[in-house]
Amino acid sequence: MSPFRSFALLLKALSGEGRRRLMALAALTVVGALFEFAVLAALVTLLRQWLGGAGSAADGRAILLFVAAVLAAGAIRFVLLALTQRLALDTGHRLIVAVQRRVLAREWPVHAAARTSGPLAAMEFAEQWLYSTLLPLLQAGGALVLALGILAGLLWLDPLAAIAAGGLLGLLFLVANALVRGTIRRGGAALGDGYEDRIAAVQENVGAMRELILAGARGAAAERFRRIDRRLTDARTRMQVAQGVPRILVESVGLVALALVAWWLAGREGGISAALPTLAALGLGAQRLLPLLQTVNHSLIALSGSSSIQDRMVAFLSEPDLNLSPPPPPLPFESEIRLDGVGFTYPERSEPALREIDLVIARGERVALSGANGSGKSTLADLVMGLLRPTEGTLLIDGKPLSPGAVTGWQRNIAHVPQAPFVADTSLEANIAFMAHDPDAARVAEAVRLAGLSDLVASLPDGLATRVGDRGQLLSGGQRQRLALARALYASAPLLVLDEATSALDAQSEGHVLGALDVLQQRGTTILIIAHSEAMLARCDRVLRLQAGRLV
Numbered sequence: 001m002s003p004f005r006s007f008a009l010l011l012k013a014l015s016g017e018g019r020r021r022l023m024a025l026a027a028l029t030v031v032g033a034l035f036e037f038a039v040l041a042a043l044v045t046l047l048r049q050w051l052g053g054a055g056s057a058a059d060g061r062a063i064l065l066f067v068a069a070v071l072a073a074g075a076i077r078f079v080l081l082a083l084t085q086r087l088a089l090d091t092g093h094r095l096i097v098a099v100q101r102r103v104l105a106r107e108w109p110v111h112a113a114a115r116t117s118g119p120l121a122a123m124e125f126a127e128q129w130l131y132s133t134l135l136p137l138l139q140a141g142g143a144l145v146l147a148l149g150i151l152a153g154l155l156w157l158d159p160l161a162a163i164a165a166g167g168l169l170g171l172l173f174l175v176a177n178a179l180v181r182g183t184i185r186r187g188g189a190a191l192g193d194g195y196e197d198r199i200a201a202v203q204e205n206v207g208a209m210r211e212l213i214l215a216g217a218r219g220a221a222a223e224r225f226r227r228i229d230r231r232l233t234d235a236r237t238r239m240q241v242a243q244g245v246p247r248i249l250v251e252s253v254g255l256v257a258l259a260l261v262a263w264w265l266a267g268r269e270g271g272i273s274a275a276l277p278t279l280a281a282l283g284l285g286a287q288r289l290l291p292l293l294q295t296v297n298h299s300l301i302a303l304s305g306s307s308s309i310q311d312r313m314v315a316f317l318s319e320p321d322l323n324l325s326p327p328p329p330p331l332p333f334e335s336e337i338r339l340d341g342v343g344f345t346y347p348e349r350s351e352p353a354l355r356e357i358d359l360v361i362a363r364g365e366r367v368a369l370s371g372a373n374g375s376g377k378s379t380l381a382d383l384v385m386g387l388l389r390p391t392e393g394t395l396l397i398d399g400k401p402l403s404p405g406a407v408t409g410w411q412r413n414i415a416h417v418p419q420a421p422f423v424a425d426t427s428l429e430a431n432i433a434f435m436a437h438d439p440d441a442a443r444v445a446e447a448v449r450l451a452g453l454s455d456l457v458a459s460l461p462d463g464l465a466t467r468v469g470d471r472g473q474l475l476s477g478g479q480r481q482r483l484a485l486a487r488a489l490y491a492s493a494p495l496l497v498l499d500e501a502t503s504a505l506d507a508q509s510e511g512h513v514l515g516a517l518d519v520l521q522q523r524g525t526t527i528l529i530i531a532h533s534e535a536m537l538a539r540c541d542r543v544l545r546l547q548a549g550r551l552v
């Protein structure tokens with residue numbers, strides 16, 4: 001996609017309040033340009049009066065006018081700077097939040113199939129885009145208008161000299177730009193992959209630390225990371241160097257060009273003294289014009305270099321947005337969950353993971369799923385939880401097919417405990433009352449007791465306020481599982497799904513969990529358990545066996 005088109009798409013996706021502020025910024029920029037014009041006009045008036053030997057009163061007025069114009073132009077430039085930064089950073093903020101919303105809006109299968117580094121890289125892309133493209137472009141828009149104001153001043157003063165100086169500078173910028181465009185575009189295309197690969201490598205190194213230590217492979221991991229970062233750094237270096245080329249070229253050759261214009265002016269009728277006001281205005285104009293033109297040029301280069309990053313942001317923003325309206329009430333669940341001829345094939349697979357499943361789970365039942373690895377147990381649980389949609393047959397709740405629109409309401413009935421639960425780096429209590437604004441202490445205490453965590457909590461100096469570390473690293477595997485169980489108990493949902501959730505528990509802890517499940521069942525909770533332990537299976541009302549995706 002062309003950089004201009006993807007830029008426009010990005011802005012469109014973020015439009016709204018920002019557009020109003022952009023208009024205000026544009027209007028103020030025009031006022032700023034008028035004042036730049038006024039500064040030049042005041043300077044020329046002042047010089048002409050001095051050279052013409054006008055009276056001191058006239059001199060005083062001209063000086064006052066010049067000072068007022070300079071101060072006003074400076075004040076406007078300061079306000080423009082503040083507004084531009086604010087608009088750019090706010091737009092960046094909206095972009096980052098918008099991307100994160102798209103990530104959170106993803107359906108489970110999309111999320112499961114996606115590279116986990118993608119959303120992290122997207123944040124880095126948004127920052128990069130903000131500082132390397134949006135901010136320079138906004139500054140360039142302002143710079144262009146201000147530059148036009150200065151050019152207008154010079155044209156008014158001496159059209160021929162202005163056209164000669166402006167034309168030469170413009171031509172130089174065009175040539176310099178053409179020289180580096182290819183390098184910038186190639187470097188920009190490499191950046192997107194580079195950032196994502198670097199984040200993926202960090203994630204892998206951190207996630208695989210134990211394996212890396214034991215395999216003596218930390219050096220190899222460091223070398224792999226070095227190569228990835230080297231590629232990224234090389235691409236960035238090429239871009240940075242290329243971006244600097246136009247500036248150097250214009251500054252050195254541009255100076256020569258201006259000197260030539262001065263020499264030509266001095267040779268005209270009236271000599272150097274008649275040319276002095278024009279020369280002074282040209283000097284001041286060039287001093288203001290050059291950085292402005294450089295800003296414009298730099299941002300155009302940045303825009304063409306950021307196309308791969310922009311394309312990725314556009315891809316994120318074209319995913320469905322998150323529905324931020326309050327969640328629907330829980331779907332009524334009084335009698336049963338029914339699977340009617342249900343089959344499921346993962347999009348990347350040709351063989352179905354599940355075939356012709358006919359099954360009824362009555363409300364309040366405790367049902368176990370067993371079977372060999374890969375026989376389809378987790379897939380069946382994911383279908384029941386509405387995380388996956390059957391590719392064959394129908395899932396019915398209380399006799400009604402579960403429509404896509406009803407899935408969120410259905411999921412409000414479910415508490416799920418996976419084999420490797422997510423544990424946040426916060427307190428035990430906050431982990432149990434997960435995402436609750438105001439944890440209910442009595443419910444937390446009951447969840448702790450039922451999940452068999454009372455002894456652990458009592459042994460910790462900070463009790464429930466104890467932090468559990470990143471991903472719960474400060475807990476044992478069994479303690480993490482019991483913590484996740486306590487979280488599910490706190491949620492007190494009518495359907496509890498345990499997916500090998502007790503695999504790390506010793507016999508005593510497992511006995512404790514079995515007791516908790518008895519309590520829940522007496523309260524009417526329906527329980528679906530994936531387990532291999534005989535003790536777990538023995539306490540279920542029914543054990544369903546899966547073999548190669550079929551119930552046997």
Ligand SMILES: Nc1ncnc2c1ncn2[C@@H]1O[C@H](COP(=O)(O)OP(=O)(O)OP(=O)(O)O)[C@@H](O)[C@H]1O
Binds near residue numbers: 348
């Ligand atoms: N996200 C996925 N994409 C593609 N195929 C998948 C995905 N998840 C699971 N599968 C495949 O679907 C089949 C059933 O997997 P599933 O995880 O349901 O088995 P399981 O009985 O729960 O296994 P285990 O006891 O090892 O947890 C397997 O062949 C597996 O490779």
